[in-house]
Amino acid sequence: MIPLVKPFIPAREVLMPELEKILYSGYIAEGEAVYQFEDKFREYLKNPLSLALHSGTDALHLALILAGVKSGDEVISTPMTAEPTNTSIAMVGGKVVWGDVDPRNGLLDPYDVEKMISERTKAIVLVHYAGMVCDMNEFYRISQKYDLPIIEDAAHALGSKYRGRMTGCNSPYTVFSLQAIKHMTTVDGGFLCLQNVEEFDRARRLRWFGLDKKRSRLENDITEVGFKYAMNNVNATIGNVQMRYLEDVINRYIVNGKYYDRVLAGVDGVQLVQYSPDTEASYWLYTMKVKDRENFIKMMEANGVMASPLHHRSDTHSIFQTSKRNLPNMDKWYKEFVHIPCGWWVGDEERERIVETIKKGW
Ligand SMILES: Cc1ncc(COP(=O)(O)O)c(C=O)c1O
Known part of the structure; x- marks a missing residue:
């Protein structure tokens, strides 16, 4: 049977020595392997403000927090997606407002989304379902007109483009998943791609309990509650090998x-x-x-x-x-x-x- 999805895993002779090295290195949490992987991924997308996380769902959660979505706020989204797109809106207490899809491709229909905007709308979540990219010309028009941030859920769309630029460098928030069956897998993993340096620094702290990993623990002061969303060196090592292919x-x-x-x-x-x-x-x-x-x-x-x-x-x-x-x-x-x-x-x-x-x- 030709399967519909199948993880690409590099050959044993290539991957295993690297995995063995990191597993017995004494440093398997977030460290150098993660930073190297981030550098490679940033270079691939051409977005230096990209942050490795433990999953795409973590990236969605942080994107919604950075976009300022709070309890009771409305977020317009699509039903044509995997569950995490919309459960993450519920995680921040947001109310999902459904937009209808374009019958020609199943992607969120910008004209229907525009009709659903209210004064409680805080963000629009777009899903580039199955790797097809939403109508970004129309969504950027809407985003500007109503001053609403776009969150691109590009879990299915690594390597897709808008106007010749990689998805991941075009909107304030873009999310990728490196889960088992995506274009690239690190077993589990995700990326959050941003456009604003302050938000990038905030997200870096939010991925690690609110601590700044660039400072020693003793010098740290948590000013905002964060999460345990960092990628570890083992997943990142798989990512570093995957980047070659x-x-x-x-x-x-x-x-x-x-x-x-x-x-x-x-x-x-x-x-x-x-x-x-x-x-x-x-x-x-x-x-x-x-x-x-x-x-x-x-x-x-x-x-x-x-x-x-x-x-x-x-x-x-x-x-x-x-x-x-x-x-x-x-x-x-x-x-x-x-x-x-x-x-x-x-x-x-x-x-x-x-x-x-x-x-x-x-
Ligand atoms: C459209 C979509 N968004 C978000 C996610 C969440 O990604 P992850 O499984 O890495 O948390 C997935 C996949 O699982 C997905 O298919």
Whole structure:
């Protein structure tokens, strides 16, 4: 079976000596390996204000705190995501206000978001779902017009771009996840990418109980309660090795995604998504709409290919009961979209087989 997701782990001979070295080095907490990993990641994104954390969820939590979201504030977000995007809004006591999605790609619809802005709105959380980038031209217009910060949840979108610049250096807050099945994994890990030096220093303290790691413990004074969100040297060592392969790995997702865009156009029963203007997707999952989805999935599985919608819409969870709202485009999208394998493990032969299988019909 060709899986839908699969962690890329560097070869044993390359990774294990590095892991062994760090495990027995006597220093496995946050230290030099983390700082080296941060340097490499910053260079990759071209954003020096990027901070390694233990998870993407930690990064979302800190982004919401830095954006000033407090109990009772409203945050506009999307139901078309993994749960942590919206549970983290609840973590700071924020009320999720759902925006509907664009029926052409399942991404948050800026025009619907604009309608939902009230005087209690504190931030807009965008999810670059499956590696497709939201309509940033429209979201930056809205952000400026209403003076609202954008938080980009780019957990699925490492390596994607807006106007030729990497996602991660375009908004005040961008969040990445390095969890098990993402483009790059450190087993668990995350990055918070910022644009403001004061916020960067604050986030650095917040990731370590409120302590400033650059000073000795005795010289420290906690002025704001922080968390235990730092990355450790073991996860960072995996990250340091992963960085050697990152461009090639991500490139394979993108090359495969573009291949499907080309060869699946016009195939009976398939409707391709429309990408937002001025953006370049990084195709974490290949996303499309199909007629009669249940049969499509069964037919693909019978042919050894995993296909699935993968995510459960967030607005149906009981904790978001008070945010309930009619989302007609989401209802429609949720019935039709599906993902097919697109990542580094999908070679030329596999992707041809996948396309031929789809072309035979279901
Ligand atoms: C869209 C999205 N946001 C946030 C997260 C949270 O990341 P993490 O699992 O690293 O905490 C995930 C993934 O798990 C995700 O898919």
